[in-house]
Amino acid sequence: MTRRGGSGPGSEGPEGQGGGFRLSHLDALESEAVHIFREVAGEFERPVILFSGGKDSTVMLHLALKAFAPAAVPFSLMHVDTGHNFPEVLAHRDRVVARHGLRLCVAAVQEFIDRGELRERPDGLRNPLQTVPLLDGISANRFDAVLGGGRRDEEKARAKERVFSLRDEFGCWDPRGQRPELWQLYNGRHSPGEHVRVFPLSDWTELDVWQYIAREKIELPALYYAHEREVFSRAGMWLSPGEWGGPKDGECPQTRRVRYRTVGDMSCTGAVDSDADTVEAVITEIAASRLTERGATRADDRTSEAAMEDRKREGYF
Known part of the structure; x- marks a missing residue:
């Protein structure tokens, strides 16, 4: 986290007077995300980061690396592979995982189709087929917190969701039963069989993500x-x-x-x-x-x- 103080840039008070420090917009978002990652590490036993190699998950992993440096990230990674992903993105995913020595769990939609547990849709779309492999991977690995790169500005259903979002024993979400999150106080309590989805980039916009990519010089596909x-x-x-x-x-x-x-x-x-x-x-x-x-x-x-x-x-x- 970058703090500015004294008489340097970004330290001015409301009337331009020096005093204390003030975080820039990107520094404030970064600080919030780092706080969320550390909260997850402190509250949960088996967290996992959803990592596809796309821009949001790459930024999320970059923030996780910052949150725990110089120690290793204490989370596994998981990708739900539809079998129709862009080869360039999969190559980027594998490079990043190898570079940082991380553990990646891949839940493949094609394997579920081959076993007869899923059926191809007439329209050819496989994104809707990711739910079963995702929930199976969470259950099989006993993950109790699943960190995703969803942002509230992307889509109105995502705008409804809390940073810590409870899922029941069937992995389902009830938008009417969400918990309050006042003053960045997050409630990770859950019963056996339940898990919590966590969204460290909830308050970011697409523009924020790209400005952060530019500032941090983050490599993308x-x-x-x-x-x-x-x-x-x-x-x-x-x-x-x-x-x-x-x-x-x-x-x-x-x-x-x-x-x-x-x-x-x-x-x-x-x-x-x-x-x-x-x-x-x-x-x-x-x-x-x-x-x-x-x-x-x-x-x-x-x-x-x-x-x-x-x-x-x-x-x-």
């Missing part, structure tokens, strides 16, 4: 930056061709200069036309946007007004 890519149009989004089922007849691939604001299952994550090939250019682009990344590029959130909330009630993260 290259597809977050503008690049030439073969894509095709479906339901108003540019999707990448792949074995997941695209393109279909009449969907003509073309090469465009695009980037991804969010990365998930290739079957439902769209690219946006962009020339933003640096962190600074991405920040400028986001500052001018009036759509969240999920609202602009995630087909699975468009199935109904309550699509995300319905999935979260069932155990989705």
Whole structure:
């Protein structure tokens, strides 16, 4: 945590007088997230970080490393792999895990399909199929706290959720039964079989995330930056061709200069036309946007007004 005091920048009081210290906006968000990680370490026995290699989970892991440095992060990592993830993101995930000597548990949707425990959807989407592998992984490893990179600005169902969000013995979420969180006091109490989802980035926005990436020089998969890519149009989004089922007849691939604001299952994550090939250019682009990344590029959130909330009630993260 960076503290500024004396007569240096950021130390001025309300009328410009020196005195005490004041955290910058990003320092305050970082301090809050570090506090949350340490609270989890103190309250829970077997916490796990959901880590996909995307920007939010990469920032979250960066914060966890800061929270416990110079000691190792006392949490495992888990990724629910749909089998249709972007290869660039999986490669980044594996590099980060190897670099920091972390333990990664992968819950693969394909294994559940092969065993007959899940069935492919007619629309080819696998994001909704992640709930069963996620809950199975939590139960099998006896994780009692699951840290995710969800933010309140992403989607209205996520805006309802507390930082510490209780899940019942079936992994389900009741939005009407949430606990108050006054003055950053978090309640991690849970009964046997229950667990708590924890969201250290709840108060961050997409712009905050990118400004922090710029400040901390955090490495991300290259597809977050503008690049030439073969894509095709479906339901108003540019999707990448792949074995997941695209393109279909009449969907003509073309090469465009695009980037991804969010990365998930290739079957439902769209690219946006962009020339933003640096962190600074991405920040400028986001500052001018009036759509969240999920609202602009995630087909699975468009199935109904309550699509995300319905999935979260069932155990989705």
